[in-house]
């Protein structure tokens with residue numbers, strides 16, 4: 036199946052594809068074979084015009100009056116997201132957050148396996164978390180190569196995140212999911228996605244303040 040090129044699909048569309056895929060998987064689990072753009076859009080939490088536009092970047096789907104084949108569309112979105120091949124993760128920083136991330140049970144269903152956990156603390160290195168023995172971050176590059184790690188999740192303190200990112204890149208990894216409160220400087224061919232729960236809450240606080248101001 037041909038995969039759309041990275042530049043042909045807008046980043047905002049790529050950001051919505053996981054929601055379409057999750058909605059399609061839920062439907063498949065419920066035994067739904069066909070869906071309409073309005074049903075899929077509602078389940079994914081977007082407007083149906085937005086859904087149709089997003090899918091138009093991937094190709095031509097659906098039959099007028101019949102709708103979308105749930106299984107085929109899910110397979111196509113999986114291919115577009117590069118989920119046909121398995122992605123192998125390492126999580127660096129096995130503290131509170133790293134433990135929670137390591138114990139998340141949804142990776143396999145979404146096309147990921149956790150191959151390595153790494154930390155710097157002697158209290159943590161050598162312990163078993165989620166079925167894996169935590170490795171010493173001093174061996175980071177060797178572990179990445181030996182376990183064929185393709186993506187790294189950073190859950191360390193912010194002060195050490197840049198140095199770890201540089202080692203990760205030197206070991207050949209090109210995709211990093213960053214939870215540390217640091218803007219990572221990486222080469223142009225490396226993609227960093229940052230997650231910031233505090234920032235999201237601040238955005239909610241902004242909306243709460245705006246609503247309160249409107250009500251007064």
Ligand SMILES: NC(=O)c1ccc[n+]([C@@H]2O[C@H](COP(=O)([O-])OP(=O)(O)OC[C@H]3O[C@@H](n4cnc5c(N)ncnc54)[C@H](O)[C@@H]3O)[C@@H](O)[C@H]2O)c1
Pocket residue numbers: 127128129130131132133153154155156159172190191192193195199213214215216230231232233
């Ligand atoms: N992005 C978010 O929404 C979000 C939410 C919670 C926490 N965080 C951030 O995630 C990070 C982890 O938070 P936490 O609550 O798990 O902290 P924590 O202190 O419980 O865990 C940090 C872990 O990193 C390890 N570590 C320290 N230096 C290291 C190094 N050089 N290499 C490898 N491991 C190292 C520590 O030994 C510890 O196990 C922090 O930077 C925190 O600010 C982000």
